[in-house]
Amino acid sequence: MKALFKHSSGRLKTSRIAFLVFFVLLVCLSFAYKMGKSADKVLVKIEHVFEAEKKEEKLKEPIAGVNKTLEYPVPDEKSEIKQESQKISHAEPKEKPAPMKAGKQAPVRVAQPVEYKVDNSVQKPGSKIKTEPKAKPQSEKKPVPKIIAEHMANHTPVENQAFEKVDNNKPKTPEKDQVRFTMAQALKVDLNKESMKTKNEKQETLKLSSKEYFEVYKQWQEQGGTLDKEKALVSLRILNLENVYDLFQMKAVVIKEGVPHTDLEDNSRVANASLSEFSSTCFVVSNPWGKWGHALKEAGFREKDNIEVWYYTYEFVRNSIYARALKAFEWSVEKQNLPKDTDPSTADVLGTVYAVNKDGGGSFGVFVPKRIDFKSKLSVDIDPLACFKGQKDIEALNRAGLL
Amino acid sequence: MDFVRWFLENFGIFFGSVFLVYLFLMIRRIIVLYDYLRYVPKGEEETVLEKENFKAFSFLGSLFQRLEKSSKNKETYHQFVVDAIWAELDCRISVHFQAISGYVSTLVLIGFAGTIFGSIGAFNEMFQGLASGRAAAEVFAASWNNGLSTALYTSLGAAAIGGVVLTLIGSRFLLTRAKRLEAMISLRICQIIGGEE
Numbered sequence: 001m002k003a004l005f006k007h008s009s010g011r012l013k014t015s016r017i018a019f020l021v022f023f024v025l026l027v028c029l030s031f032a033y034k035m036g037k038s039a040d041k042v043l044v045k046i047e048h049v050f051e052a053e054k055k056e057e058k059l060k061e062p063i064a065g066v067n068k069t070l071e072y073p074v075p076d077e078k079s080e081i082k083q084e085s086q087k088i089s090h091a092e093p094k095e096k097p098a099p100m101k102a103g104k105q106a107p108v109r110v111a112q113p114v115e116y117k118v119d120n121s122v123q124k125p126g127s128k129i130k131t132e133p134k135a136k137p138q139s140e141k142k143p144v145p146k147i148i149a150e151h152m153a154n155h156t157p158v159e160n161q162a163f164e165k166v167d168n169n170k171p172k173t174p175e176k177d178q179v180r181f182t183m184a185q186a187l188k189v190d191l192n193k194e195s196m197k198t199k200n201e202k203q204e205t206l207k208l209s210s211k212e213y214f215e216v217y218k219q220w221q222e223q224g225g226t227l228d229k230e231k232a233l234v235s236l237r238i239l240n241l242e243n244v245y246d247l248f249q250m251k252a253v254v255i256k257e258g259v260p261h262t263d264l265e266d267n268s269r270v271a272n273a274s275l276s277e278f279s280s281t282c283f284v285v286s287n288p289w290g291k292w293g294h295a296l297k298e299a300g301f302r303e304k305d306n307i308e309v310w311y312y313t314y315e316f317v318r319n320s321i322y323a324r325a326l327k328a329f330e331w332s333v334e335k336q337n338l339p340k341d342t343d344p345s346t347a348d349v350l351g352t353v354y355a356v357n358k359d360g361g362g363s364f365g366v367f368v369p370k371r372i373d374f375k376s377k378l379s380v381d382i383d384p385l386a387c388f389k390g391q392k393d394i395e396a397l398n399r400a401g402l403l
Numbered sequence: 404m405d406f407v408r409w410f411l412e413n414f415g416i417f418f419g420s421v422f423l424v425y426l427f428l429m430i431r432r433i434i435v436l437y438d439y440l441r442y443v444p445k446g447e448e449e450t451v452l453e454k455e456n457f458k459a460f461s462f463l464g465s466l467f468q469r470l471e472k473s474s475k476n477k478e479t480y481h482q483f484v485v486d487a488i489w490a491e492l493d494c495r496i497s498v499h500f501q502a503i504s505g506y507v508s509t510l511v512l513i514g515f516a517g518t519i520f521g522s523i524g525a526f527n528e529m530f531q532g533l534a535s536g537r538a539a540a541e542v543f544a545a546s547w548n549n550g551l552s553t554a555l556y557t558s559l560g561a562a563a564i565g566g567v568v569l570t571l572i573g574s575r576f577l578l579t580r581a582k583r584l585e586a587m588i589s590l591r592i593c594q595i596i597g598g599e600e
Contacts, residue, residue, distance in 0.1 A: 010461075012438040018431035025430070030406035207535060361536040 204240055204354040206393075206400050213358035216393040220366055223391075224319030227326065234325045235348040238367065241283070241311070242291055244355045247365035248321075250311040251278065252292070254299065257306050264292060264309065267299045278312040285309040321367045324388070325349040328369035331387040332380040348373040354397060366393045368403070414560060415553040418517040422510070422560055429506050429568050432499045433577070439496055440580040443587070460588055462495055463488055470595050485592055492588060496581050503572055507565040514561025517553055524550025 005013050005020075208216060245252060252264040253275070260270045285291055288309040301307055328351075329344050351369040369387070372380045384403050388394040397403050411419040442459040457464075466488045473481040525546040532542030572578060 012434065014431060014434045014438055018427065018434050021430050021434065022427045025426075026404065026407060030404050033406040033409060357536045359536060360534060363536060363538070 204244075204352060204402055205357060206354055206397055206402060207357045207359065208396055209359055212392065212396060213356065213362065216356060216366075216396060217364055219392055220320055220364070221316060223323045224316045224321075227319040227323040231326065232344045233322055234329050234344040234372075236283075236321070236325055237348060237350045238283070238321075239350070239352045239370075241353050244353050244365040245311055247355050247363055248311075248313060248317050248353070250283070250313045250317070251275075252295075253310050253312055254288075254296065254301065255308045255310050256301075260310075261307070262299050262301075264295045264299060275312055277314070279315040279318045281313065281315075281318045283311040283313065285311070324367050325351065325369055328372060328382050328387055332372045332382065336378065336380055338374075346375045348375075354393075354402060356393060356396075366397075368394065368397065413552045413556045415517065415521070415557075418513065418520075418553060418557050421513055422557075422564070425506055425510050425513075426564060429503055429564075432503050432506070433568075433571065436496065436499045436503075436572075436577055436581075440577060440584060443580040443584045445575060445580060445583075457591075459584060460591065463491055463588065466491060467591065467595065470592065474596050474598070481596065485596075488588065488592065492585065496584065500572060500578070500581065503568060507568050511561045511565050514557045517557025517561075518555075521550035521552070521554025521557065525554060526550075 005017055007013060241248075241250075246265075253260050253270055254262040254264060256262070260272060260275060262268070263270050285308070288307065289296065289303055292309050296307070296309075326344060328349055329347050332338075332347070333340065333342050349369050350371040350373065351367050353365050353367050355363055355365055357363040368384055369382045370384075371382060374380075384394045385398055394403070407423075410423070413419075414422055439462065440459075442461075444459075460467075466484060470481055470484045470488065473484055528546045528549040529542055532545055537545075
């Protein structure tokens, strides 16, 4: 050992020792670096991986279950209630359950997490309910969110409503329809180099000149005005929303035990009154821990908490999105030569959201339907150029090669 | 190693490599100095006049023998031998101090260059991001990845490494011992020329 670091004259072998010291220094700095890194962060990463796998496995079964129930839909009693109360007065929440005591009606969930297996779809006129024996015990056994539970307690049984609908042949115009979301990772800004490689680079982003931008923006907003509010709505599945939800002026809010609790953007406590400006239509994240897990943990929530994540949105944005979805539905009905009176609620629209940026600053989001799945298991791919002829954002997205 | 990867990512490949090489060179010079100075007494209570402590300047042994010989023979050129002893001391010790000071100065300049270089990239990214209307968080992230981290870390690294090394060479473990070694050599020369044993 002595000969390894010393000459026979007693002098040190300085180069060897220098290498050794340099290496030891780097090792020490590595330890210091690892110690300096948040241990919580490491744990979060590990848990996140395992949770994501679990969630995916969990989701497989419920999705199959949902598809099954969609074949034999029962009416959406919440939609029914909402519709009726709207006809009377917007300010009259008589028929509505009021889990939130803030003067404003509670936003009606427009999508249910598939784990709950609660079906909001509407009974098709003339069709027979075949699932009564199955559907009822299923809804009783599964954990049901507070809002849903209160609806069931306060109103007529689902089966009876369904028969009423069939008998009276009422048009089904649920204000809130079923929306399911498939989302990727929640947006996370971290000064860590790897995570700082922003996901926005991978996002579906369109850059337009100032003139084009305003034309597209105006057209997108006006589109919402064309929505026939009396018409039944289609189900929605929106991709990429987690990356651009803010461009839709949406607010991500944690709903704890049926009550708005925390704003995920700044972890502040949400007051119900602060949500009064938003539409009563909310978009529900189907797998909040898979998509907002990091933010939820930072906000102090635990997985055992009874929480959901909802996107609150403004009415005009919601109308624009639904206008596009219904347009796609009508186009697919025409293309497939389906009956013109096909119920939109029997369809499920899958679409992607894109960010539209302006040179010099400014951005907003647009929704483009990509595919429609009917309950009859028919799938129709949407040709956006043909379906949304004359829509400038579609043309620009196509020119940019994003469609 | 995570740290090295982090270091190269944040300092940039070029500046990170330069910093690591300079760090190694400084460590090597300090070890060379330690090798020469480790036998020099460090305690204040100890005297530098101990005759037994020739080990501290053993690398000057042949020159001292030459000085003894010329002094005994009353040769007139012994002054040149004394000059040779001091020159050898400079050659073995002082040059390393100067080299380390040079590395520190150069490292500070390299850090400054890294700051300028990184700032150019970061500002470029900022202007492009603002012009294209990207979100502030996105622009900041892109700036950080494209120069801002290099700009800040090179300055920080140069200051930290330079500060540590300057402190180290100014400490009693190196500079004080070097000065004490000079004193010991002076006394030894006096002993030889004065004929003391």
